Amino acid sequence: MDELIVNVDEGSHQVNLNLMNIASDDDDGLWESACAAEEVQEGDDPQKHAYERKPRKKTSPIWKDFKELLQSSVKKAQCIHCKSIIGIPASGATTQFHRHLNSCIPCIAASKKQKVITFDFDCGSVGSGSCFTYDHKKVRVSYMVVTCHFVDSWWHLQKRVLNFFNVPPPHSGVIIADALQKSFIECKNENKVSTITVDNARNNDVTIQILKDDFTLKKTLAVKGQLFHVRCYAHITNLLVQDGISQIGDIVDCVKDGIKYIVVSEGRLKQFAEIAKQLQLSYKKLILNVPTRWNNTYMMLSTALEFREVFPRYEDRDQSFRWVLSVDDWVKVENVCHVLEVFNEVTKIVSGSNYPTSNLFLPEVWRIRDVLGKKSKDANIYVRTMAEKMYLKFEKYWGECNLLMVVGAVLDPSFKLKLVKFCFPEIYQEPEATRNVEKVHNVLNELNGEYVDAHNLTAAPNRGHQSNSNSASSSSDGSSSGVQRSTKSGMAMLNFFVRSVDTFQPVKSDPEIYLKEDVYICDEGADLKFDALEWWKSNQLKYRILSKMALDILSIPITTVSSESTFSAGGRVIDPYRASLSTKTVEILLCGADWVRALHGLSKSSNLDEPSLVEIDLP
Template identity: 35%
Template sequence: MASETQCGTNEVPVVSTPANEAPQMATTDTSTVASNLPPIEAEGIKKPNQTSYVWSHFILLEGERAECKYCGKTYAAGSKTYGTTNLRTHLESRCKKYPYGKKNMQDKTQMTLAFKPKKSDDAEGTNSNSLIAVSYNESMCREALARMIIVDELPFKFVEHEGFRYYSNVLQPRFIVPTRTTVARDCIRLYSIERDRLKIFLKKSTQRISLTTDTWTSIQNINYMCLTAHFIDDDWQYHKRILNFRQVPNHKGETIGKVVESLLLSWGIDKIFTLTVDNAASNSGIVTYLDRITKEWGASILDGEFMHMRCCAHIVNLIVMEGLKNLHESIVKVRNAVRYVRSSPSRYDKFKACVEKVKIASKGCVCLDVPTRWNSTYMMLENAEKFQRAFERLRVNDAQYIRYFLDDGNGKKILGPPDFEDWDNVKVFVKFLKLFYEVTLRFSGSLYVTSNVFFHELCVMKIELTNLCESEDPLLSMMARDMHEKFDKYWGDIERLNLMMFVAVVLDPRYKLRFVNFWFAKWNSGAVADDMTKKVKKTLVRMYKHYCNCDGYSNGQGQDGSSSNNVETRPIQDPHTLVKSIYKKHLAMDSLESKSEVERYLADCVEEDSPNFCILNWWKVNSSKYRLLSKVARDVLAIPLSTVASESAFSTGGRVLDPF
């Protein structure tokens, strides 16, 4: 029998000729025709009429049977009685190995090769070089679609857009894009799954939760509250989870406290460590209410003494706003110049033409600030400074630019335009405000540990303000004095601060207690500095003892949990062994091993402060060495310094809620 060939574009079906006519093959190469004929005939078998395409996929056998080339099944064939309908039905509907059949196209278990997606955010590509076997799964496609809608904050109607449906059909024709109502249900179902998973995790975990909360009033005068949890898991990974985003009746402290209590009960959370809020008066009522509730639950730590955590980013905002309360004329002039450029498309085009003429290589452009947000004022001044030469060229080329400052349309004169002295002042302001802008960014981190950077930024701000108060520039010295006053109001007295912020620095193995003591001595007399250092150490020891008691250990126990004062808990029969054991215990009385984990940690050498140092990785590696102290560090390092994690839920950039 001739060798078998697969179906392809070069296959030529054999057309039979009547008996009284000779085949018209005189001018055709016999070998070429033979190679294109399907090997279906054997000697002695009558060849049926093979005009149907199915004979390219079947082998004719004896007894008028045909065998499928792909799966090997046989069917009756070869005469007018049987025909080829059953063969065609087999190919299109039954054969699982036929690569072009409907049955195979709908087989969800069929695996195909694809590049493995990358988990990291790689700008050059989203796939790796390794191949994996994948199969079509409609439920996974719908889940991925729901995740896309949630993560990218897309409207549900996005799935009904013509462009997306066309793209999805080209990408995977088997996936039928659901309607917006179905996608909404998928998002709710996905939320329920993730919520239940987080509930189970929080119920089984032993670490405490640090919370942040913030409220917001929409343009419809509806009050909303966001509650966010921060914690470090057993694998020493930092987590931020928005627990709830819900409507509240008002912004009163007790009202918010009751809402938070009901939310915590629904989540099954009772181990609260700190609550970070801004400096609004009502927030003190929230902390007082939750402090009383956690004591009733029996889950309070050190009687809730360190629960209240003031938002450091908000305090920095108050400090800087104090310095900018009497805005200098130079800032006002620059703001008016930027407002002129941004007031109409024609003015903006003229300004861009000036930028091109003076050859300023910058992809950005000037932006107008929001007077109630000092950081936007800083960004406005920083961007405007880059385009100083463009503003000067605009003053020459655009006659309306000068007239704008002489008359605002109501007969009033406007300050401006900025001159060379104003631009010099702007440079000073930008350099001065940049420090506080960067401090705010560090305080506002929500995806990494921030509690251990508080004391460092506190030192930087205090030193900078002290130096600027003695500046020869009267403008800077006046601003610095006003800001230093506000700084001392919130951070000048250690008695007003949450000592956990200093404990977090001590638990940083690069600095420990000596770093805190050094800067306390720089700011105060020796006796005051020593007293402040003792308070910080005492707080750490109290925390450690509390965790020892919760873990079932007494305060005098060593790392292994055995008492260091008893000779032996079990009687020893051999007197020689007893003598040696007593001597070893005597040697251990003054050794480092007999001390608590806090003493041993503080006595160890500090770690090198390298750029790639990760404090969570260090504690993960040394958690076996400091078994209980590492639990203290895990909870203290999870404390957020600001409420930005909750506030950002209301102010996502680029998203505007309309009146409906």
């Protein structure tokens, strides 16, 4: 037998092609072996087996892992992996064989090995076989994305993916903190970090504490790090809603399974649509549940409410359909949807902008707190229980005053302190509400003082440089005539005087002047379209220092949506056919694509993103 082995290396996939050709010279030997298989033994009666019933063909796939044998004239099956022997029942059932394979360790180990595809083909008069082996390595690689948010010189909010790199396990807080520190140093941003926004994982709290201590030693954090740690608003909202939906989990599962049963068949969907037409229902769509999106569950339930009269009538036509809610269950769904409707509207407002600024969140947090407070006193027990459970989660994450969210609202000229004075008595009890208002005043003044000091430090070297340049130009002019003169021109002296005015402290600070003025009244219906950054751009000459502070505060993200969208893009880069890309190549592809889009003003194609709703149109 001749054997030819060809190794083809394609990236990390190694393809082994084994071709085995049976020699055709020994035709006599092949003929003798074939004849021996069909030879009739001497003394055998040819009519002996003529009327015997043929044995039944074994079609079960378990016989690939078992072989039949005789023990004391009794048929039994032996596992080819562990050599265990199991009796064969007279009925031919194979349940015990499947049960054995599920617990057979050698069989499980063999199933995880390289998969082999075998096939036969004819090549002239010579029989030959081929075996093609494909090794696809599925290695689980953990990545972390670092996204930077800032405002450019045209006062446009910008986002860039700085790093998308591998973080090997274990993913403890210390390891994540070290990985972030290396990322900051690599990008030369170790002294420019003001805040970090993360979700509510426990290891992230350890990470933030380590980084906060490091940056505090360097004295690079504003107001002693009180604004450094930002919790993801979207993640907290998701936790609140998941706690609420869990109170009617059985009802949600019943609606979800019923819709799945209907949409899986075109005939069932047509029958369902006919009943809806007979009842003259205007709604023409069903929505499937997406477990990773809580608002999709709300849309599924609210849509199912429109067809509440269709489901029992469909049950009369299809005896296999058993997912019908009672009248009381539909009332529960309706009451829960009233609560979730508020969360859905809040999510729309926050996610309606590509880059929501920090001033948008405080009104929505107050709205959630107000709804939960009212529903905690609802007459329905299950609504009251749901609201109380969600309220406990609310107090856990937003019970303390979120300074970044509040300062962002104060720097919105359409809110200022009026929104804080309106919301805090609703969110907090006295005297805590008054203390939190004072706390916001103190933080705002302290933050402004730090920006004033930074402004004076940068202005002083510029004034010295301007003075030296004026002296140098004067001496240069004098040297041309051979006489050294230190006399300044009138324009240079005037410019020096104008710049020196910055050192004089005004009677009132920028925050005091800003808060004394009336709020900006938006046109009716244009509240959600108001751009706070555009207002500060127009008033930067009036508030030279406060506008810089507003620029930094409003650019801080309170959600991790942008980072999650980067992971969605990463899922399209690292697909099952490109699972072996090196981590450096993945980082180049994702970071490079993000920066190229920003450079040329391109936007992501929306049809590549995961659809927010799975809608099924009724025929």
